[in-house]
Amino acid sequence: MDPHRVVVVGYDDAELLDIACVTTTLDAVRQINPDLGYDLALATPGGGPITCSTGLVLNGQAVLERVRGPIGTLVVSGGLGHADAARDERLVGHVRRLARESERVASLCTGASVLAAAGLLDGRRATTHWHFAEQLAASYPAVRVDPRPIWVQDGNVYTAAGVTSALDLALSFIEADFGPDMARWVSRAMVTYLHRPGNQAQMSMFTAAPAADHDTVRKVADHIAGRLDADLSTEALARLARVSPRHLTRLFRAHLHQTPGRYVRKARVTSAAQLLSTTDLPVARIAARCGFASAEALRQAFAKEYGIAPSQYRSVASRT
Template identity: 35%
Template sequence: MPREVALVAMPNVQLLDVSGPLDVFAEANAQARAPAYRLRVLSARPGPVRSSSGVRLMHDGVVTETAPEGIDTLLVAGSPHAPDEVPDPRVVRWLRAAAAASRRYGSVCTGAFVLAQAGLLDGKRVTTHWAVAGRLVEQFPTITVDADAIHVRDGKVWTAAGVTAGMDLSLALVEKDLGRETARKVASQLVMFFKRPGGQTQFSSKGVAVPVGRSALQEVQRYVAAHPAEDHRVELLADRMGLSARHFARLFRKEVGLTPAEWVEQIRIAAARTMLESGQWAPKEVAGKCGFHDVDTLRRAFLRRVGISPSEYRKHYAGTARQAP
């Protein structure tokens, strides 16, 4: 029997959060040469669903008029407004019933906020779009958020990061159901990674935070950002504020939320990413220009913070900055 995949599209839904996963499951049907999945789009209210891009989406049913039983996989698509909105209580009740009856449930992008409002992520490890991961933690402290993961499974809960990551999640579900070979064929046909390299940190806005804290501390942060290659040991940074190294380190962690060494590494990685994207410098040159002792030190830090090596990052992103011959 085909497995029913129900994708809930809230008002102002991100269109690709819906169409991306559906295309993955539809291609799996084609590759399996059998109806492995029956696909349905459900809305929170009657009438066409207006997406965040303005395109209207016709649904297959309204959640409050749909029996929750029989749904194998329940996914909630994201919306730019999801972190700020409270779902209709009737929708929340339906989601709870459908999640309990389903084999698995989850979200794409900010759809995690909708599930969290329903109490369906309590005590779970999840992911969401990197830009709102901090807000999910603040609003729902019982949830563990992996802000770098492309997708996460915790028991029957499956969550994906922003937008296109919904396709990665759906491909993982296809692999779980139909096997690796079918999933590989789906990825090949859709021209997507079978296993995407690295996490979503590589797509974030360089990881550079706005200077925070008292004005003198902000001046130190601006100086480091402008001169990443210089020696930024705690003792030298403390001298700039006329403080002892211990006092400075304690103050920095309190007001910035990171140790000075962690923050300096973050700034250097951001500078390295910009240089690598230009395609003008090799990783060895980048290491010296961004304050790393050698290319191996850069590589270890890059893998830790971005999830892929500097060489891989340059290969993937430098082309966007270079003109074709």
């Protein structure tokens, strides 16, 4: 098995960023140290060019049907053409064949549907772009779809949420293959300040869509974001909004699909994550600033949201 041979599977209407994020990140190893690096190839049906969803054309470097193992990492790109690709029995069959000859198998974004069609995700936990998660789960009930993380590893199969999360997955491969120092150098070369752990959430209050276009909900959400260390109980927020706690809960469920209490907890944990990765403040001070009663309260909430302790999250950030 050649651990550093990487084959990326592309098809028409693939997402260019999915392909570029992983290939450019992996190729940075060679640029940093010419004695190291990956053997990268874009394999396409028939070896011909593919038209990405942006309209840009990429030339294939290998004929998918003729590619043989051993392969270190097989990567299936995502994109708007994923549904057609998953219905293409020949393409899916070759992905299934190559997976048997690969040390690692990965999908980016909606490329998970191709792995699922090949049966490679049956019984496994997997992720995809949050917008397509319900569709993937409905189409492939044998797959345990988790829309929250930016990437997931289950055995030797990796699935990523797509676009920039492909960069994080590629960095994790580099760390496994060449060590944390190389991953740190590559992350600096890519001008990404944080090599995010796979269980970091895809969405947060800072990256999700703006609060619903409802005056009361928007007013309360703005209040929460600016006063995380204040009394943000549902009763206190209801007084601010001049409605009953029950009515405020109904409004939040209708417009933000969660209770006020859940929204507050997520806002506080998200803010704590930012402070952990961008400051040297002690955990106790971060807890107080974000409205937690103690460092232990922060630890419990953080572990529930991200699956790791605040100290471990900070340790990951400090490596980059």
